[in-house]
Amino acid sequence: MTEHTSTSDDDGGEGLAETFWAVAGRLRRQARESLEPWDVTPSQSRALGVLARHGLVRPGTLAEHLRIAPRSATEVIDDLQARGLVERRPDPADRRATLVALTEEGTRVSAAIRAARRAEADRFFGHLDPNDRDQLARIMRTLLG
Numbered sequence: 001m002t003e004h005t006s007t008s009d010d011d012g013g014e015g016l017a018e019t020f021w022a023v024a025g026r027l028r029r030q031a032r033e034s035l036e037p038w039d040v041t042p043s044q045s046r047a048l049g050v051l052a053r054h055g056l057v058r059p060g061t062l063a064e065h066l067r068i069a070p071r072s073a074t075e076v077i078d079d080l081q082a083r084g085l086v087e088r089r090p091d092p093a094d095r096r097a098t099l100v101a102l103t104e105e106g107t108r109v110s111a112a113i114r115a116a117r118r119a120e121a122d123r124f125f126g127h128l129d130p131n132d133r134d135q136l137a138r139i140m141r142t143l144l145g
Contacts, residue, residue, distance in 0.1 A: 027124065030120055031045075031120070034113075034116045034117055034120045038109050038112070040113065043068070044076055044079060044085075046066055047076045047077070047080060047086075048080070048109065048110040049110060049113075049114070050066065051101065051102045051106070052107065052110040052111070055101065056099040056100070057099065057100055058099060058100070059074055059077055059100055062076075062077070062100060080106065084106075085102065085105055085109055086100055086101065086102055086103060086106050087100070087101055089101055
C-alpha cells in the first residue's frame with residue numbers, strides 16, 4: 001500500500017492547513033531574521049510601519065492598528081523611544097494627550113526595514129511565475145475576507 005501525501009481536501013483540509021502553517025512559520029522566521037540588523041522585534045517593526053504610513057498618532061490609535069492592548073503599545077513605544085526611533089509629543093488639540101512620531105532615525109530605520117522585507121518577499125515568492133503569484137495573492141485576499 002502506498003502512502004498518500006496529497007494536500008487536497010480529502011483529509012478534511014488538514015494537509016492544506018499544515019502546509020499553510022508551515023509556510024507561515026517559514027515567513028515568520030525569515031521576517032525575524034530580516035530584522036536582526038536593526039535589533040528590532042516584529043512588533044516594533046510593525047509599529048514603525050504604522051507610524052511611517054500614518055504619521056503622528058496617539059498611543060491608543062497605534063494599539064488599534066497593531067491589534068494589541070494599549071499597555072502593550074506603551075511598552076513598544078517605550079522601547080522604540082529608548083532607542084531613539086520614536087518620540088512622544090504633546091497633542092496640540094488636547095493637552096492631556098500624547099502623540100507618537102518617528103524620529104529622523106526612526107524614519108531611516110523604517111525605510112531600511114521596508115526595503116529589506118520587500119527584498120525578502122521577492123526572494124521568498126520569486127520562484128513562482130507571475131500567474132501563480134497573482135493567484136496566491138487573490139486566494140490570500142479571499143481568505144482574509
